[in-house]
């Protein structure tokens with residue numbers, strides 16, 4: 001379990017790179033709700049949000065983490081959507097949201113609960129059209145995923161948004177991503193945000209030992225036969241560039257549309273925040289958010305290196 005850099009009990013620092021990631025997540029989620037509630041005849045929108053690597057919800061500066069960002073945006077976006085509807089003489093819309101929050105560390109989940117409950121209580125009066133229920137889990141995401149999937153299935157949720165903000169690159173198997181996005185029981189509208197520490201993976205990849213290499217790439221479902229692209233490359237830079245493209249091409253198969261955003265952590269390694277969707281409109285809206293944040297053009301140059 002990778003938890004370095006996040007000591008929630010002592011108070012975690014919110015670094016600039018995480019702030020940028022949160023800004024993109026917040027702006028996209030607001031747009032997502034606006035688009036999904038735009039049908040004037042629609043009286044209710046139901047969705048499930050799964051924050052699989054939730055953290056405690058607050059940084060030591062008081063800034064919100066991803067679970068609180070979801071709650072804040074549900075409330076403020078719904079208010080804006082209904083104001084806009086009223087202005088056009090339309091009826092209001094309600095949102096029913098199931099929030100599933102998981103962190104591997106039980107004390108972190110307890111902290112999250114203590115941050116969410118007062119916020120939800122305060123919203124009950126102000127946003128009567130918002131109906132939120134929260135399920136908290138505390139376990140390794142891969143272990144908890146079958147129970148999460150069961151909740152979503154039993155609740156008949158057709159719209160599901162996952163935020164898989166892992167610290168490294170081994171917390172989610174590629175088969176799990178495929179199950180969420182393309183599995184026979186996956187919700188018709190599923191989208192996934194997925195953080196992946198690409199440089200952490202590349203740093204330790206073995207170019208000399210093919211057996212070790214195939215073990216290192218096993219959780220991504222990359223077979224030895226897929227590694228032909230790495231053969232015959234003489235310089236280390238070319239080999240790393242090819243390995244990075246191989247990982248990206250593999251992840252790209254998990255959904256119809258995959259939009260990457262490469263983030264440099266000045267105190268650590270470069271990582272990706274990937275958005276997976278099967279709906280073209282979702283990809284368009286996400287790319288617009290990236291563009292507005294000056295991020296769209298940074299990806300895909302040499303070796304996929306980013307900002």
Ligand SMILES: C[S@@+](CC[C@H](N)C(=O)[O-])C[C@H]1O[C@@H](n2cnc3c(N)ncnc32)[C@H](O)[C@@H]1O
Pocket residue numbers: 001002003006052053054055056057064065066067102103104105108139140141142165166167171
């Ligand atoms: C990058 S932080 C999450 C930050 C949070 N999404 C936010 O925006 O504030 C990663 C979190 O994942 C938790 N974690 C680490 N390994 C995990 C695993 N295998 N399954 C679930 N949670 C895990 C850590 O305890 C840590 O709180």
